[in-house]
Amino acid sequence: MGNNKKNLTTAVAFAAALAAALVIFNVVSGGKFLARENFTVVVSHIVYPAFTAWGLSFLFACGYTDMSVGGVVVLAAFASTVFGNLYGYPGVIIAGVVVGTLLIFINFNIFAYTKIPSWIASISLAMIYEATGFYLKTSNATKSLVTTALNRDYRVLGQLPWSAVLLAAGFAAAYIVYNRTTVGLNIRAIGGNTEVSRAMGVNVNRTLLWVGLISGLFIGFAAVVQISYSGLMTVKTGLTSMSMIFQPLAIVLLAQIMKKRVNIIIAIPVCSLIIYSIFNLLTILHVPSGTLQEACLGAFLIIFGVMGRRGGREVVK
Amino acid sequence: MRGDIILEIRGLNKSFGPTAANRNIDFTLERGEIHGLIGENGSGKSTLISQIAGLYGSDSGTMALNGAPYVPRSPLEANAKRVSMVMQELGVVASLPAGVNVFLGRTKEFSKFGIVSLKALNRAAEEQFEKWELPKVDLHALADGMMIETRKMIELVRAMAVDPEILILDEITQSLSYNNRNKLYELLKKFKAMGRSAVVITHDVEELIEITDRITVLRDGAVAGVLDSVNTTADEVKRLMVGREISGEYYRSDSEPSFDETRTVLSARGLTVEGEVRDVSFDVHAGEILGFCGISDSGIHTVGRALYGLEKLTSGRVLLEGRELKSPTCALRSNMAYVPKDRDNDALMMGASIWENFALPSVTELTGKAFFISPRRLRALARKMTEKMSVKCRDIFQTMTDLSGGNKQKVNLGRWLAKDIKLLILDCPTRGVDVGVKAYIYSLMKDAKAEGIATILISDELTEVLGMSDRLCVMKDGVLKAIIPRGDEFTEHSLIKVMV
Structure with missing residues (x-):
């Protein structure tokens, strides 16, 4: 009972702080921030990073990292575009999700069975996925397919209210899997102490493959949302695909800082909203986009991190 | 049945x-x-x-x-x-x-x-x-x-x-x-x-x-x-x-406190750690073994951590020969040593080698000119201590995870004894070690006492604190209830009366 009351108090305080922050943003921007049209843009922007961040949170929960997620999103988006233009919505959704899930699942098979540190293996995989994307974009056989934008008729998942519906569904799925399923608890157990988990009968390799599937699903949906929003995916080379996960990564890091007080799955969409609100505010205030805005994001992360880690004594790596 | x-x-x-x-x-x-x-x-x-x-x-x-x-x-x-x-x-x-x-x-x-x-x-x-x-x-x-x-x-x-x-x-x-x-x-x-x-x-x-x-x-x-x-x-x-006779008595055989009362090494005044201990004050003298005992949540382990600067004090002071200690770095520089209860997680670097574990607390002393640390000197220290402490191992390059509990504890203790320490805090030093190593640890404590080193012995084993201490601090619910000197009142029964 006491615990529930504490959780409720934390949730109310958290929501109040968020609302206060949004009101302050609105005041600073001279009432432009919370204007309907502007806020709609903010909300539609948070869906892709939230899905990617949920995918990453499952990866991090079991102690792995995957730098190839950007490359996977590019290929899944290509699949969504090609099959979407051919078969409509079933093609957009199924192709994107299947390719995303399959590639992340392959990644986890490689992590689980080769025992190569995941950040090293995933950088190699990122290079392979980027090269594949480049090949698809330049090969005569596929060039016309992947350079054609997704038909506007099939892009509703990138727009409100459908993107918000997808976000809500993704949130419910992530929350239940992470907190209320055996596989979710096993994933967290492996990340916490692999030896104890193994001794307690958790099948570590099988659980890792589950992580691949679950993360892959979220990354696949992220690709569907991204292509539905932008219509066309540009090819990435020279490891530039990694830049696609910087903002989701910042969101997960922010959510991890908050996780002692707020469940990480809940914190992710909230952190997405905070980060994109900051970007939006900076744009309204005519701060140049790109480097300066990202420097502001970096500074915000550090300040928030210092506040969140207040009182901690252990060395954080 | x-x-x-x-x-x-x-x-x-x-x-x-x-x-x-x-x-x-x-x-x-x-x-x-x-x-x-x-x-x-x-x-x-x-x-x-x-x-x-x-x-x-x-x-x-x-x-x-x-x-x-x-x-x-x-x-x-x-x-x-x-x-x-x-x-x-x-x-x-x-x-x-x-x-x-x-x-x-x-x-x-x-x-x-x-x-x-x-x-x-x-x-x-x-x-x-x-x-x-x-x-x-x-x-x-x-x-x-x-x-x-x-x-x-x-x-x-x-x-x-x-x-x-x-x-x-x-x-x-x-x-x-x-x-x-x-x-x-x-x-x-x-x-x-x-x-x-x-x-x-x-x-x-x-x-x-x-x-x-x-x-x-x-x-x-x-x-x-x-x-x-x-x-x-x-x-x-x-x-x-x-496989041989072992003397049944490995604790101290004397029945009176024996230490230099005129030389106070450490003074704790009004130590308070929020939710853990309240207003704990005591002195430890040169050559004294001051025991701490109590039931769970009594705060005895918190006192050890607080003295070494690992707990944030709400109020109170820790003075080592008059100098106030506020952090583990300060405690280490003042020649204070701390052996925590959770050996594998809080004390030793389990993935590192024996020589690295032995050398760590002595790195400052062994740093040469222009901040150069000679690996040869570090390893020489580790070899010397491995031999002195009779650590059973292949060589000093073996990782800690390969050692038995007793040998890990020898490394844990030995790395402090390699230094010129004034105060040694031992939190359950014989946890998970066999009688042979236990007897060895007690003999090290007796040697340290004879050399004038002050020791704080925190233990969940009443026989241990009774067997080794000059005075015994009994704690309950975070409060120091009594300080009992070695003598007639030094019995399990009298301790339990205060503890429970």
Whole structure:
């Protein structure tokens, strides 16, 4: 009972702080921030990073990292575009999700069975996925397919209210899997102490493959949302695909800082909203986009991190 | 009430590379029996129980459970046959709540349509705590940050939740304070009365004789003897363990405090750590061993951490020879040493080598010109201390994880004794070490005392603090209740009167 009351108090305080922050943003921007049209843009922007961040949170929960997620999103988006233009919505959704899930699942098979540190293996995989994307974009056989934008008729998942519906569904799925399923608890157990988990009968390799599937699903949906929003995916080379996960990564890091007080799955969409609100505010205030805005994001992360880690004594790596 | 044989082991062998951990082990466990297993570090106890619990297979030999062949390939298979174990070093998953830890690996039992009911899981965990009359734990809280004793309780309940016919306890009593140790004894009595059996490993010989029906003594991986607990003595057990006579008295033989009262080394004034200890004041003198004892939550371990600057003081001061200490760096520079209770997690770098562990606290002293640290000097120090402390190892490049508990503790202590220290804080220094190493640690403490080093000995074992201290601080609920000098009042009975 006491615990529930504490959780409720934390949730109310958290929501109040968020609302206060949004009101302050609105005041600073001279009432432009919370204007309907502007806020709609903010909300539609948070869906892709939230899905990617949920995918990453499952990866991090079991102690792995995957730098190839950007490359996977590019290929899944290509699949969504090609099959979407051919078969409509079933093609957009199924192709994107299947390719995303399959590639992340392959990644986890490689992590689980080769025992190569995941950040090293995933950088190699990122290079392979980027090269594949480049090949698809330049090969005569596929060039016309992947350079054609997704038909506007099939892009509703990138727009409100459908993107918000997808976000809500993704949130419910992530929350239940992470907190209320055996596989979710096993994933967290492996990340916490692999030896104890193994001794307690958790099948570590099988659980890792589950992580691949679950993360892959979220990354696949992220690709569907991204292509539905932008219509066309540009090819990435020279490891530039990694830049696609910087903002989701910042969101997960922010959510991890908050996780002692707020469940990480809940914190992710909230952190997405905070980060994109900051970007939006900076744009309204005519701060140049790109480097300066990202420097502001970096500074915000550090300040928030210092506040969140207040009182901690252990060395954080 | 003891009965027929529930577990029978014949000719069990297990080797790790060229090392024979177990050689031709015969072992029987009767229904309703509490069976003790004892031996020096590295004698094969943990290997044997790991085989019973399904963690290790066997090279040869047989095991039979209730007369049927028993070959568990994992702890889960052992659990399915109602054999469960609390391991010495395993622990809990810090990133999960205590309740989930109790049923980790079995969460499917609480799942409907793939969704785990945490409410039902926590209720079941709570029922287990109640059933076995163990102190309650916040089941919703993450295990991260819980005391080692609380974590052990979670592990114990995890083992009991299997409803075991055979319970194996690997050196858990030394993690428990006086009251929780008594609760464990009560649990074992209840367990035995139910016709269940237990195998208990502890290095405390007297405790083993007290709580068991029979004792199997292992030496060098083989059975050295099986003794009836009622008809044996501590000396007989020790002799079988080490293969020679061991003096029964390894504590101090004097009955009066003996230290230089004119030289105060450390003064603690009004130490308060929020929610842990309140207004604790005392002095420690040169050549004095000041003991600390109390039941769980008494705050004795917090005092050790606070003195070394590892706890944030709400109020109060720690002065070492008049100089105020505020951080571990400051304490280290002032020649203060701290040996924590949780050796593997809080003291040693388990993934590093023996020489790195020995060298770490002395790096500043061994730093040469232009901040250059000579690896040769660091290794020379490590070699010297390895020899001095009689650490059993291949060489100083061996990693700590390969060493037995006793040898790890020798490294843990030795790295401080390599320095010119003024004050030594020992928190449960003999936890998880055998009688031989225990005797060695006590002799080191006596030597330190003779050299004028002040020692603070924090321990959950009353016999230890009574045997070694000049004065004894008894704590209860975070408050220092009494300081008793060595003398007529220095008895277990008088301590318990203050503690409980």
